[in-house]
Amino acid sequence: MRSTSEISTESTTALVAASRTWTPKRVLVTRSAVGLPHTAEILRRCQAAGVSDIQLLTGDRLTGLRGESERQAYALAKSTLAVVVAPPSALKPQPIPPSADWRIDLARGCPAHCQYCYLAGSLGGPPITRVYANLEDVLAGIGSHAGRGTVTTGTLERGHEGTTFELSCYTDPLGIEHLTGSLAAAISRAGRGEYGEEVQLRFTTKFDAVAALVDLPHGGRTRARFSVNAAEVADRFEGGTARMPARLAALRSMAEAGYRVGLTIAPIMPVPGWQQAYGELLDEAAAAVAGVADLDLTVELITHRFTPASRDVLLQWYPRTRLEMDPDQRSEKRSKFGGVKYVYPREVMTGMRGWFDTELAHRLPQARVLYWT
Ligand code: SF4
Numbered sequence: 001m002r003s004t005s006e007i008s009t010e011s012t013t014a015l016v017a018a019s020r021t022w023t024p025k026r027v028l029v030t031r032s033a034v035g036l037p038h039t040a041e042i043l044r045r046c047q048a049a050g051v052s053d054i055q056l057l058t059g060d061r062l063t064g065l066r067g068e069s070e071r072q073a074y075a076l077a078k079s080t081l082a083v084v085v086a087p088p089s090a091l092k093p094q095p096i097p098p099s100a101d102w103r104i105d106l107a108r109g110c111p112a113h114c115q116y117c118y119l120a121g122s123l124g125g126p127p128i129t130r131v132y133a134n135l136e137d138v139l140a141g142i143g144s145h146a147g148r149g150t151v152t153t154g155t156l157e158r159g160h161e162g163t164t165f166e167l168s169c170y171t172d173p174l175g176i177e178h179l180t181g182s183l184a185a186a187i188s189r190a191g192r193g194e195y196g197e198e199v200q201l202r203f204t205t206k207f208d209a210v211a212a213l214v215d216l217p218h219g220g221r222t223r224a225r226f227s228v229n230a231a232e233v234a235d236r237f238e239g240g241t242a243r244m245p246a247r248l249a250a251l252r253s254m255a256e257a258g259y260r261v262g263l264t265i266a267p268i269m270p271v272p273g274w275q276q277a278y279g280e281l282l283d284e285a286a287a288a289v290a291g292v293a294d295l296d297l298t299v300e301l302i303t304h305r306f307t308p309a310s311r312d313v314l315l316q317w318y319p320r321t322r323l324e325m326d327p328d329q330r331s332e333k334r335s336k337f338g339g340v341k342y343v344y345p346r347e348v349m350t351g352m353r354g355w356f357d358t359e360l361a362h363r364l365p366q367a368r369v370l371y372w373t
Contacts, residue, residue, distance in 0.1 A: 077126035101149025113239030121310030162198030191219030225262030230277035
């Protein structure tokens, strides 16, 4: 008989190996989503991807997600795509500083296996990927909020972008795009001017499947950012994502197709030899964009942080992780609502920030830095 740890190691390895382009093992469709036009498109794509287990549920509650252990529940959720109707609370755009004026959610959840995942602790329950079938309702938020906004709108640095909409707050939209088409729909509509001239969509991704995006009529109204990291961090902690050279090649393809592009360098960690590791990353990024005409490249810099809730969830999902999440090595940062975040101590932050300021100016002078956090 195999031990639980043997089973969990095996299943994690299989999940990670299978998920560079993710194919869910099963698709659940809630009763309210059945019959919607976008559901039909999602199911067509899932069948084309080889998914044979498609279940039409008789209610709107997702069932069958419990496993005998946390690890089993995790594995089950990460191999399931649910097609659901976004509730009214998810349809109301919310400000999302410092990235954008508003957040638009095409989905909630992500099939990858990052051991520091930003979603841990902010989305409750098993980490299932829920894609929204009422796409018209979701995208309507762009139309209703264009021309309003207080995060980037009106600022000296980014006011020229128009009203900004972040599409990757609660998902990696490119990681599931081959199964949904939701991202392409948003990009094309904005590009054709359906929401006016002064709108910019933005998303960030750790995937590379951009072939279906490069020919879209994007109209320069979408910024595609690629989440990148030092090789040591990416290789160790970012399971089920595209490898770094593939992400940088995808960034180049998007830039050559006239998209505005970006690097989200995150989460930055002061691993041993971090200056050399991040220096190599910046050099690789510079090589990836060399010679691209009319390049519009931004950089966002985000250091690693965690909350008590995200730490608890991540330690359940990845009990043997080597990710440092030790409150004693961190500084506490309180939000205005009283929540606690653990960030690197001030001297570590100052050292890293100074280094990135200098080295970005030197190694990637074409890039415009948007923020450091
Ligand atoms: Fe989480 Fe982003 Fe990794 Fe997906 S790609 S598992 S959302 S950190």
